[in-house]
Amino acid sequence: MTQMPKEYYELLEELQVVDFVICDLTLYLDTHPDDYEAIEQYNQFVKKRKSVKKQFEKQFGPLTHFGYSYSNYPWDWKDAPWPWQV
Structure with missing residues (x-):
């Protein structure tokens, strides 16, 4: 680790x-859409x-892949530990 x-x-x-x-509010808003x-x-x-x-990724590298996080140059996806590795 x-x-x-x-x-x-x-x-x-x-x-x-x-x-x-966010998840909790999403569930609430599903049943209270006018709140x-x-x-x-x-x-x-x-x-x-x-x-x-943005702050996390600037300091420690991308959290997600498939277009949800930018990459520095050179490609740095492999450099940061995965969340389950820490």
Whole structure:
């Protein structure tokens, strides 16, 4: 198992928390599609997720593949440890 810097785990945990909130709000909005405040919260967390993901990838490399994350030059997908390797 690869040991990463403390900030790696903090950002990854923050991303997991934000993903949980987004998932929970998605389920809620499926049954309450007219809840304006919930939609606002959902959009705020989506924006936050993009920011945290960008910060994480800038420091530690891509999180996802198939066009969801940019790559540095040279191709760096192979360089960062996979989340299950840390």
